[in-house]
Every structure is written in C-alpha cells, then in structure tokens.
Amino acid sequence: MTATATSAWQRLQTSWDRQQEWYMPDREERFRVMLDTVEAVAGSAPRVLDLACGTGSISDRLLRRLPGARTTCLDIDPTLLTIARGHFAGDDRVTFVEADLTDPGWTGRLPEAPYDAVVTATALHWLDTEPLRRLYGSLTGVLREGGVFLNADHMEDGSAPRLNAALRTLHTGRQEQQRREGAVDWADWWDAAARDPLLAAATAERFALLGDPRRPRADAGRRDRPTLTRWHIETLLEQGFGEARQVWCSASDALVAALR
Numbered sequence: 001m002t003a004t005a006t007s008a009w010q011r012l013q014t015s016w017d018r019q020q021e022w023y024m025p026d027r028e029e030r031f032r033v034m035l036d037t038v039e040a041v042a043g044s045a046p047r048v049l050d051l052a053c054g055t056g057s058i059s060d061r062l063l064r065r066l067p068g069a070r071t072t073c074l075d076i077d078p079t080l081l082t083i084a085r086g087h088f089a090g091d092d093r094v095t096f097v098e099a100d101l102t103d104p105g106w107t108g109r110l111p112e113a114p115y116d117a118v119v120t121a122t123a124l125h126w127l128d129t130e131p132l133r134r135l136y137g138s139l140t141g142v143l144r145e146g147g148v149f150l151n152a153d154h155m156e157d158g159s160a161p162r163l164n165a166a167l168r169t170l171h172t173g174r175q176e177q178q179r180r181e182g183a184v185d186w187a188d189w190w191d192a193a194a195r196d197p198l199l200a201a202a203t204a205e206r207f208a209l210l211g212d213p214r215r216p217r218a219d220a221g222r223r224d225r226p227t228l229t230r231w232h233i234e235t236l237l238e239q240g241f242g243e244a245r246q247v248w249c250s251a252s253d254a255l256v257a258a259l260r
Contacts, residue, residue, distance in 0.1 A: 052123030167251035
C-alpha cells in the first residue's frame with residue numbers, strides 16, 4: 001500500500017475516533033483498562049474476536065500494545081468495514097468476517113474459535129434485551145475455558161439517579177460548548193462519509209442495508225434496551241459465565257468483564 005493510501009485510511013480512522021471521543025471523552029482510558037484485562041487473562045499473544053468491530057478501533061490499539069496478538073474483526077456495516085480493511089491492509093494478524101449478530105448462525109463464520117478473548121465497545125447497545133441475552137449465551141461457545149469477554153458500552157449504575165443526572169448535565173454542557181467550537185457529531189460524520197470518494201459507495205450500501213443512521217428509527221420509542229450495568233453482569237452469569245464484574249466506569253459508560 002502506498003503512503004498516500006495509508007494516510008487516507010488513517011485520516012478516516014482518526015475522524016471516527018474524534019467523533020466518538022466527543023461522546024466519550026474518557027474513551028482511551030476505557031480501552032486501556034480493556035487491554036489490561038485481556039493481557040492479564042490471555043497473555044501477550046492472544047487470539048481475539050473484535051465483536052462489532054466498526055473501524056477496528058480496539059484491534060488497532062490491541063496490536064500496537066500486543067504485537068503478537070491475532071484478531072478477527074467482525075461487523076456488518078459496509079462503511080466501517082471499508083475503513084477497517086483499508087487501515088489494516090497487508091497485516092496478516094487481522095482477519096475480517098461479515099456477519100449479523102442477530103443471526104443464530106453467526107458463530108459458524110468464525111475462523112479461529114475458540115478465542116482467548118472477545119472484546120466489543122459502544123456497539124451492543126443497539127440490540128434489544130432478548131437478542132442481547134441470546135448473544136451473551138452464544139459467546140460461551142466461542143471462548144476457550146478461562147477466556148474473557150469484555151463489553152464497554154453505555155451502562156449506568158441505577159442506584160444513584162441524582163448523581164447520574166448531575167454528571168449528565170455537566171457532560172451535556174461541555175458537549176454543547178465543543179459543538180460551538182466545531183466538534184463533529186454522529187450525523188456530521190455520516191454526512192462526510194456519504195460524500196467521501198473512498199466511502200461513498202460503501203455508505204450508500206450501508207444506508208440500503210441498515211438504514212440511514214442520521215435519521216431516527218421509526219420504532220425508536222418502542223425499543224427495549226438494557227441500560228443498567230447490573231443487568232449485564234447478572235445476564236452474563238445466567239448465560240453460563242463463571243464470573244462477571246464491572247472493571248471500569250464513568251458517569252455514563254461501564255466496562256464489564258466476564259470469565260468463561
């Protein structure tokens with residue numbers, strides 16, 4: 001790959017990171033704790049499934065920290081997979097799989113199961129309660145005994161609603177100031193992707209396959225999505241994991257780890 005091509009894919013990867021950081025200013029700390037846990041459980045050369053990988057943000061950090069690792073990047077979004085494939089072009093440590101996590105047969109497409117670790121971030125909140133419960137159950141079949149699952153996502157501790165509300169208000173005020181200073185949000189990023197020559201075709205495919213992410217879903221008010229950290233921990237234990245706990249949290253997000 002030429003230096004110009006590499007620079008183009010890095011630009012897109014960086015643009016995704018900046019957009020995500022507007023929502024989650026402590027995103028890098030969350031990744032650090034995630035990779036600490038992978039290394040603690042699986043060592044310096046783990047086989048990792050990057051679940052709903054997006055642009056490959058976790059795998060990028062994993063391979064820089066643990067060069068001996070191997071990762072399978074799985075997603076269904078054509079735009080984000082296009083960026084990930086471009087970013088990792090020529091790296092034989094990375095394998096790609098296109099799959100829908102609501103399809104019961106998705107685990108049959110994995111090339112290296114069982115894995116030492118399964119990791120995911122800011123992705124599974126798109127699933128309703130029962131599909132997510134089923135997904136958690138299926139993960140015990142793709143992890144080795146003693147392997148670890150890590151989910152960093154929008155979760156909160158429901159025992160302190162006033163504290164949650166106060167912190168949410170502070171964060172919202174900071175976001176509004178950053179927007180006035182030019183920060184890119186979700187809709188802005190997808191507008192740019194639709195216009196970018198490297199992404200336009202994949203983004204049109206994405207809109208046809210999964211809908212336009214800039215527009216509210218027609219069924220948004222009827223979705224049943226779990227938001228409490230406690231639900232995730234209890235459900236992972238119910239679905240066959242031996243241990244589960246929160247290993248990191250912010251006001252709006254948490255990182256849950258579960259051992260098979």
